[in-house]
Amino acid sequence: xxxxxxxxLITPAGTIAITDDCSLGPALMMCQATFGLAVVGxxxxxxxxxxxxxxxxxxxxxxxxxxxxxxxxNFDVGVYDEFGNKLASTGSFAYxxxxxxxxxxxxxxxxAPGRYFMAQEADGTGPGIMRWDTSLSETWRIxxxxxxxxxxxxxxxxTMSFTSVSHSQMPFFGIYGKAGVM
Amino acid sequence: xxxxxxxxxxxxxxxxxxxxFSSVGKMTGQSLGSTYTNATNWPSGNRAFFIPFYLPAPYxxxxxxxxxxxxxxxxLDVGIYAPDGTRLxxxxxxxxxxxxxxxxxxxxxxxxMPWWLDxxxxxxxxxxxxxxxxxxxNSTGTISVFKAAGLxxxxxxxxxxxxxxxxxxxxxxxxxxxxxxxxxxxxx
Numbered sequence: 001x002x003x004x005x006x007x008x009l010i011t012p013a014g015t016i017a018i019t020d021d022c023s024l025g026p027a028l029m030m031c032q033a034t035f036g037l038a039v040v041g042x043x044x045x046x047x048x049x050x051x052x053x054x055x056x057x058x059x060x061x062x063x064x065x066x067x068x069x070x071x072x073x074n075f076d077v078g079v080y081d082e083f084g085n086k087l088a089s090t091g092s093f094a095y096x097x098x099x100x101x102x103x104x105x106x107x108x109x110x111x112a113p114g115r116y117f118m119a120q121e122a123d124g125t126g127p128g129i130m131r132w133d134t135s136l137s138e139t140w141r142i143x144x145x146x147x148x149x150x151x152x153x154x155x156x157x158x159t160m161s162f163t164s165v166s167h168s169q170m171p172f173f174g175i176y177g178k179a180g181v182m
Numbered sequence: 183x184x185x186x187x188x189x190x191x192x193x194x195x196x197x198x199x200x201x202x203f204s205s206v207g208k209m210t211g212q213s214l215g216s217t218y219t220n221a222t223n224w225p226s227g228n229r230a231f232f233i234p235f236y237l238p239a240p241y242x243x244x245x246x247x248x249x250x251x252x253x254x255x256x257x258l259d260v261g262i263y264a265p266d267g268t269r270l271x272x273x274x275x276x277x278x279x280x281x282x283x284x285x286x287x288x289x290x291x292x293x294x295m296p297w298w299l300d301x302x303x304x305x306x307x308x309x310x311x312x313x314x315x316x317x318x319x320n321s322t323g324t325i326s327v328f329k330a331a332g333l334x335x336x337x338x339x340x341x342x343x344x345x346x347x348x349x350x351x352x353x354x355x356x357x358x359x360x361x362x363x364x365x366x367x368x369x370x
Contacts, residue, residue, distance in 0.1 A: 022194075026207030030200045030320060030357075031218035052192040082195060113192050134218050138249040138318055141288045141370040142359050144196045162368055164288070 017174035023051035033132035037067035046148040063103035064173040070128030076155035082115035084160040095127035198361035215323030220251035222321035230309040243297040247290035248360035251316025267347040290369040311341040
């Protein structure tokens, strides 16, 4: 047996997306959900997706993948600690009707190795997003996601809710750091 | 930044049969070739499925959960095995059965916990005592891919995961989705 110390599970560089293996990545691969463009559908529904960091990460903003054809609206993307306290968020940024990963920055926030949730919310039903849909909300519940679907507030609240996911749609979003741009 | 890095790992608040610690989740270049479903009957009464996984650091399991499909029936068991087939833990204690309860929802149990697991290789196991109930799963596709992930099964003669597993080659393409957590107070 070697005296190799690292187990090799080091979280990714650049952006951290829900597709990474420190988040929903493997489950997204295995569920074979339909991926494509759809409108948000439910206003002010917040999705919380778990991820872990094995090393410090300086976060500088959030992003969400959009597509053409939707109507006007705004997004907020943020990161919460494992207890549900908001650490950083973009605040409201506008949907642009085009194939794009739209983003907004926040003040550089260092995330220590640990457990986190990334969150995404839209203030209206109309923006076009890239998303997965299995038609089964349990796909995301099994993998540790939560939801906040009946709030009347936008942008993201200071404290997250650990309410069961009730929707089957999973938007493609994440956070970014390092270079400070998307 | 004063951080050495090497060997430091953050264990997630859950790991699952399709997460990055499982032999299925590490197959990042190939899916199982089937869509996740809640509408497939358990393949055979009392059949158990075993999924290899590796824990890179110790973990204290304090809750397990699974997805009940569109039909629930009978009793289930969930456990952890050593690579040689020795059972380390299971939910069913020989007295109190784990009834499958509630369709189309996530059901959890803390019976007999905590389960302490050191770093190492294991199998996670799931058994249902009938062929009527449904668990969220992958249930179609090419069986070679399921076998390539190291999945095994056993037709157990009765309800309850056995003290020693007799692993046999997978007979059908089937993977139940279930998860283990060190947080006893949350079921997603």
